[in-house]
Structure formats: C-alpha cells, structure tokens
Amino acid sequence: MRPILRRWQQAFASNNVLRRTVSTLIWLPTAIIFSEYCYSIKSIKGRSMQPTLNPDSSAWRDIVVFDRFSIRVMGRYRRGDIVALLSPSDSKLIVKRIIALEGDTVKTLPPYPDTEVRIPEGHAWVEGDEPFRSEDSNWFGPVPLALIDSRLSFIVWPWERVGPLWAPGLRSSQFKGSPAWRRGQAEMEREKRRESRVQYAERPPPKPPSDGAMSPLGGA
Amino acid sequence: MSYPPFVERINGGFRRLLRAAPCIGYYVAHTVNVACVIHLFATHVGGIAMADGPSMLPTMNASGDWVLENRWVNWKNIQRGDLVTVRSPLDPNRLICKRVIGLPGDVICVDPTGQYAPSTEHVVIPRHHVWLSGDNAAWSQDSRKYGPVSMALLKGKLVARVWPLKDAGFFKSNFNYID
Numbered sequence: 001m002r003p004i005l006r007r008w009q010q011a012f013a014s015n016n017v018l019r020r021t022v023s024t025l026i027w028l029p030t031a032i033i034f035s036e037y038c039y040s041i042k043s044i045k046g047r048s049m050q051p052t053l054n055p056d057s058s059a060w061r062d063i064v065v066f067d068r069f070s071i072r073v074m075g076r077y078r079r080g081d082i083v084a085l086l087s088p089s090d091s092k093l094i095v096k097r098i099i100a101l102e103g104d105t106v107k108t109l110p111p112y113p114d115t116e117v118r119i120p121e122g123h124a125w126v127e128g129d130e131p132f133r134s135e136d137s138n139w140f141g142p143v144p145l146a147l148i149d150s151r152l153s154f155i156v157w158p159w160e161r162v163g164p165l166w167a168p169g170l171r172s173s174q175f176k177g178s179p180a181w182r183r184g185q186a187e188m189e190r191e192k193r194r195e196s197r198v199q200y201a202e203r204p205p206p207k208p209p210s211d212g213a214m215s216p217l218g219g220a
Numbered sequence: 221m222s223y224p225p226f227v228e229r230i231n232g233g234f235r236r237l238l239r240a241a242p243c244i245g246y247y248v249a250h251t252v253n254v255a256c257v258i259h260l261f262a263t264h265v266g267g268i269a270m271a272d273g274p275s276m277l278p279t280m281n282a283s284g285d286w287v288l289e290n291r292w293v294n295w296k297n298i299q300r301g302d303l304v305t306v307r308s309p310l311d312p313n314r315l316i317c318k319r320v321i322g323l324p325g326d327v328i329c330v331d332p333t334g335q336y337a338p339s340t341e342h343v344v345i346p347r348h349h350v351w352l353s354g355d356n357a358a359w360s361q362d363s364r365k366y367g368p369v370s371m372a373l374l375k376g377k378l379v380a381r382v383w384p385l386k387d388a389g390f391f392k393s394n395f396n397y398i399d
Contacts, residue, residue, distance in 0.1 A: 020223065020231060029256035075313060088370035089348050120366070122310040146307035147372055 038069045041156065048128035048135070049082065049095050052165070052187070053152075063157040064165070066150040077101060077124060077145055079198070080191065082152040082165055085126065088140050093149065096126035096136050099194060103201025109138045117142070124148070125198075129190065266290045268382060269305075271317045275354035275361070279303070279391075280317070286383030291376040298323070298350070298371075301393030303378035306352065309366045315375060318362055322351030333357070336364040343368070350374070 012018060043061045044053050053062045066084060070076045077083075079098055087094045100106045105118050106125050119125055123142035128134025137143060155161050160180075175181060222228065238246050261267065272284035280287075289305060298304070300320055308314040322328045322345050330337040345351055349368035354360025363369060380390045 017222070023235075024227075024231060027253060029260055030253050032260060033256040086370075086372035088372055089346070091348065091370075091372040122308070122312065144307075144309035144312070144370070144373060146309060146312035147370065148312070 036068065037072055038067075040066050040068070040150075042066055044095060046095075046133075048130055048133050049097070050130040050133070051183075052082065052097075052129050053095065053155075058158050058161070060158050062155055062161075064152045065154040065156060067153040068150040070151050070153075071148055072150075076151075077148065079104075079200075080194075083126070083148050084150045084152065085143060085148045087135070088143055088147060089135075094135070095152065096128050096134070097194075098124050098148075099127050099137070100125040100198045101201075105199040107197040112138045112141070122146075127194075263291060265292050266376065266379075271378075274359045275356050276303075276317055276319075277356035277359070279319075279355045280381075281384070285381050285387070287378050288380045288382055289376045290379050293374075293377050295371045295374055298374075298377075299393065299395075301395035303391050304350075304352070304374050305376045305378065306369060307373045307375060309369055309373060310361065317378065318352035318354055318360075320350050321353045321363070322368075324349060326351065328363075331364045348372075 012022075041063060043063045045061065047054050050056070053064070071083070077098060079101060082095065082097050084093050084095050086092070100119050101124050102119050102121050104125070105116055107116055108114060109127075109131055117125075119142050122145055124145055125137045125142050127136040127138065131138075152165050154164050223231070238249070266289050268286055269289045270284050271280050271287050272282065274282045298320060300323060302320045303317060304320055305315055305317050308316045324345050324347050326345050327342050328345060328351050329339065330341045330343060332339050345368045348371050350371060351363045352369050353362045353364070378391055381388050
C-alpha cells in the first residue's frame with residue numbers, strides 16, 4: 001500500500017500540469033456557488049422577448065448578465081423587470097417580463113379564459129414583449145414567485161445594444177432622431193401600453209402566518 | 221506542454237496573492253470553499269433537514285423531526301403518497317413539506333369538507349403539475365388553497381426519519397386503492 005501511495009505522490013509532485021489543474025479546479029465549488037447565488041452570463045434563445053432581446057436586426061444571439069443575487073438573496077421582485085423563470089408547464093428556463101405582482105388587477109390577452117384577473121398572494125403575472133410568439137401568463141396564468149430564478153440586468157453582446165436592461169433611457173440618450181433614440185422611444189411607448197393594462201394594488205396586503213415549515217440543515 | 225498565457229497569468233496572480241496574504245486568508249478561503257461543497261451537496265444531492273409545524277401532524281411531530289431528504293429526484297417517477305419538499309407558492313423563501321395526492325391527469329375533489337370550495341367541485345390536474353395536501357387537513361395550507369402546484373417547485377423527496385430514534389425509519393406510502 002505504502003509504495004503505491006508514494007508513487008502517486010511523486011507523480012503529482014513531478015507533473016506540473018496535473019498539479020496546476022488540480023489547484024485550479026479545487027476552487028470550482030466556490031465558482032458554482034457564485035454563479036448560483038450571484039451572477040452568471042448566458043445567451044438568449046428564441047424570439048419571445050423581441051424587440052428588447054434578440055431583435056431581428058441583430059445577427060447574433062444576445063448575451064446577458066443574469067442577476068440571481070437580487071432575486072434569490074435580496075428577494076427583490078419588481079414590475080417591469082425582465083426575469084428568467086422556470087416554466088410551470090415543463091420546468092424549462094424561459095425569459096419574460098414581470099407585468100404585475102400580488103394584489104394587482106390585470107387585463108388579460110386572448111388565450112386566457114377571463115378578461116380580468118387579480119393576482120393572488122405570492123404570485124406574479126409575466127408576459128413576453130412579443131405577444132404572439134410567447135407562451136406566458138396568458139397561457140398558464142399567474143406564476144408563483146418561487147419559480148423566478150434570476151433577473152436579466154445587462155446586455156454584454158452585441159455591442160450596439162450594450163447597456164443596462166433596467167433603464168432603457170440610459171441606452172437611448174443619443175441624439176434626437178437617431179436609430180437608438182427611436183428604439184428608446186418605442187420602448188417607452190410599449191412600457192406605457194403595458195402599464196395601462198394593470199391596476200396596481202395600493203399596498204401589499206398583510207401576510208397571514210403560514211404553516212408547515214421545512215428548514216434546511218439545522219434552521220429552526 | 222503548458223497552459224495558454226492568460227490561464228498562466230490568472231494562476232500565477234492568484235498564487236502570488238495567496239502567498240502575499242497572511243496564512244489566515246488562505247485558510248479562510250479554503251474553509252469557504254469547503255462550506256460551498258457542503259451547501260452544494262445539501263441542495264443538489266440530499267442531506268438531513270428538520271421538518272416542523274402542525275400541518276403534517278400524525279406523520280411528523282409539530283415540535284420538529286429530523287428527516288433524510290433526497291434532492292436527486294427524477295420527478296417523472298413520483299408517486300401518490302410520496303412526501304415532498306416544495307418551495308411554497310405563497311412565499312418564495314419558504315420550503316414546505318407536503319404529501320403528493322394527485323398526479324397529472326387525475327380528477328381531484330378540491331375539498332371534500334366544503335371549507336375552501338363546495339364539496340362537489342372537481343378539477344383535472346394539468347400537465348406537469350401535482351396536487352399537494354398536508355396530513356393535518358384542519359391546520360394546513362395546501363392545494364385546496366392554491367390549486368395544483370407545478371413540478372418545477374418540487375425540491376426534494378423525504379426518505380426516512382432519523383431523529384426521534386424511537387420513530388426512526390423509512391416513510392411508507394399510505395395509499396391504497398378502493399375497488
């Protein structure tokens with residue numbers, strides 16, 4: 001047993017590449033936790049968020065920073081934010097925009113059976129920016145906030161549209177009449193139309209004490 | 221044979237940083253790393269967790285039981301009667317424990333007691349959803365209140381009870397068919 005162990009040790013000590021690989025890979029868990037709870041970068045597939053993401057004018061898929069910190073750690077859910085969530089009908093990650101939060105009343109679009117819906121406690125109404133190509137809350141109804149995985153915060157590629165996603169005004173502060181300015185105007189108009197369909201709750205209703213707690217690893 | 225230069229630079233820079241920092245910093249970094257491993261294991265593979273609250277009463281004590289939880293689950297193989305942990309549809313920060321009563325395609329009576337809905341109301345559970353219920357119906361918020369729950373919210377399956385030693389053992393399905 002002993003000589004085998006020593007031979008392994010020697011091989012490890014003499015092999016520079018192996019040693020470096022191991023000493024780098026040993027930090028992988030920290031990196032995974034960082035991407036799970038803080039930030040990661042992904043590319044967007046599909047056209048349901050057109051023209052905000054993946055517009056027809058762009059030859060590449062958009063690459064976006066996914067901000068999990070503000071959702072998972074801070075628990076910050078805001079109307080108008082673009083979020084990635086697990087689809088309730090097949091658990092795949094989809095990208096949509098939060099239209100309304102609990103207590104709000106939304107005027108729905110065609111596939112939904114009712115014309116108006118009040119969002120129940122702990123739920124949100126999500127929609128794609130492109131209403132015809134998007135399977136959103138008009139199909140599956142309000143989604144639980146727990147399905148929301150991350151917030152899309154920043155476009156990093158393509159470079160014409162690099163900028164924060166939470167403030168379209170920042171990206172459109174170009175000269176009046178330029179294509180970027182016109183895009184910004186159209187975006188603001190869409191925002192206004194979106195907001196006109198929602199009647200906001202005055203204040204969030206008080207939460208009743210819930211039951212059946214299940215705490216991971218030692219919490220009470 | 222060597223790495224591309226940018227990897228060498230990152231590696232070298234990191235090692236120099238660690239050498240320059242006091243030894244304590246190195247130990248802290250490793251401790252954090254080990255904590256990350258433990259957390260990743262507990263959230264993706266499984267571990268021991270505590271379940272408390274009155275909603276599962278005859279099965280679990282209100283004062284809290286330590287249970288073995290399996291997080292590596294293929295949700296296609298879930299069965300009626302399984303105990304599962306779920307991220308609460310009412311509060312994204314809560315993890316709750318319930319029993320699976322209905323699978324996709326089942327027809328379920330919303331509430332036989334008529335407390336939350338008329339006792340004649342039935343629903344068909346949609347694709348990729350399950351019907352959850354607490355064992356203590358009188359003191360449980362479950363699918364009677366929030367309807368079918370998406371499988372995307374399911375986190376893990378309870379396998380066995382480990383702590384009050386006299387009750388320790390595997391959880392058995394309490395389901396049987398009536399002809």
